[in-house]
Amino acid sequence: MAVTFAHLPVLADPVLEAFSGLSGLPAGDGQALLLDCTLGGGGHSGLLLAAHPQLRLIGLDRDPAARAAAADRLAPFGDRVTIQAANFADFTPPAPLVGVLADLGVSSPQLDEPTRGFSFRAPGPLDMRMDPDAGETAAELVDRLEESALADLIHTYGEERLSRRIARRLVAERPWAGSGRTTADLAYAVAGCFPPKARHGRIHPATRTFQALRIAVNDELGALDRLLAEAPGWLVPGGLLAVISFHSLEDRRVKTAFLTDPRLERLTRKPLVASEEEEEANPRSRSAKLRVARRVA
Numbered sequence: 001m002a003v004t005f006a007h008l009p010v011l012a013d014p015v016l017e018a019f020s021g022l023s024g025l026p027a028g029d030g031q032a033l034l035l036d037c038t039l040g041g042g043g044h045s046g047l048l049l050a051a052h053p054q055l056r057l058i059g060l061d062r063d064p065a066a067r068a069a070a071a072d073r074l075a076p077f078g079d080r081v082t083i084q085a086a087n088f089a090d091f092t093p094p095a096p097l098v099g100v101l102a103d104l105g106v107s108s109p110q111l112d113e114p115t116r117g118f119s120f121r122a123p124g125p126l127d128m129r130m131d132p133d134a135g136e137t138a139a140e141l142v143d144r145l146e147e148s149a150l151a152d153l154i155h156t157y158g159e160e161r162l163s164r165r166i167a168r169r170l171v172a173e174r175p176w177a178g179s180g181r182t183t184a185d186l187a188y189a190v191a192g193c194f195p196p197k198a199r200h201g202r203i204h205p206a207t208r209t210f211q212a213l214r215i216a217v218n219d220e221l222g223a224l225d226r227l228l229a230e231a232p233g234w235l236v237p238g239g240l241l242a243v244i245s246f247h248s249l250e251d252r253r254v255k256t257a258f259l260t261d262p263r264l265e266r267l268t269r270k271p272l273v274a275s276e277e278e279e280e281a282n283p284r285s286r287s288a289k290l291r292v293a294r295r296v297a
């Protein structure tokens, strides 16, 4: 797949700082093992491997293009790195872990590559699957759901006020799958549900609907719930769990889990966010929130 994978790791310094104590932790079989649940281009993993020379790492990603990019980037670390094709929701680590990192959502290369169907800016197939070989595409989802279920989905996952109107329009324009119509066509249909003044604001009117469809197609919140339930049990005492989220639906779950799970001690009362310089250099970092918790003994 000829996709260039240029992804700047968000909150790189706070992540390195959060994991700075990793090297001192007791390791299961003598070698400290870290799990990167969302390898992407291997940005965070590369930094952590360089900072902790005795660390081994397992990196997961559902996306073959991400795994290929990470394999390239992490090649200098040789057999310290194992890359696996997996959804983190279905994963069980082979040994106790000193740390778990999850940098949720999609990466900039996924968003920017029109053929993946995440972007409303350039026409692409209405797909949006992180794993292009598994599950239902966005077009199939929009065709399958009852109008009211589609409206609820757009309202809940996109926090979109005009969800009913948008669902009515998308249902009226079915079928989407197999019709040859693109992400740009769906974005145009959504934009048409807004009053003319709201169509030309700073944020594209289809942003929230696209977020909702992407979250549903990839069951992103279900996967996060399973990770938050399982990951504390994978950690050695003192082991660290760090999660970077990008919207309130994710952050609320992480915040609640870190506060209420008796296996965890919350280390960040307020989430860590990007500096002004990082926001300037990487606009995607503007909505990033890092929370960190420690496994209690």
Ligand SMILES: C[S@@+](CC[C@H](N)C(=O)[O-])C[C@H]1O[C@@H](n2cnc3c(N)ncnc32)[C@H](O)[C@@H]1O
Binding pocket: 007, 008, 009, 010, 037, 038, 039, 040, 041, 042, 043, 044, 045, 060, 061, 062, 063, 066, 086, 087, 088, 089, 103, 104, 105, 106, 107, 108, 130, 223
């Ligand atoms: C924001 S990017 C990670 C970027 C990475 N931290 C870096 O520095 O390059 C998120 C990645 O996680 C993957 N992903 C999202 N949810 C996943 C899941 N449930 N299981 C496995 N991979 C997932 C996506 O395919 C994407 O490549």
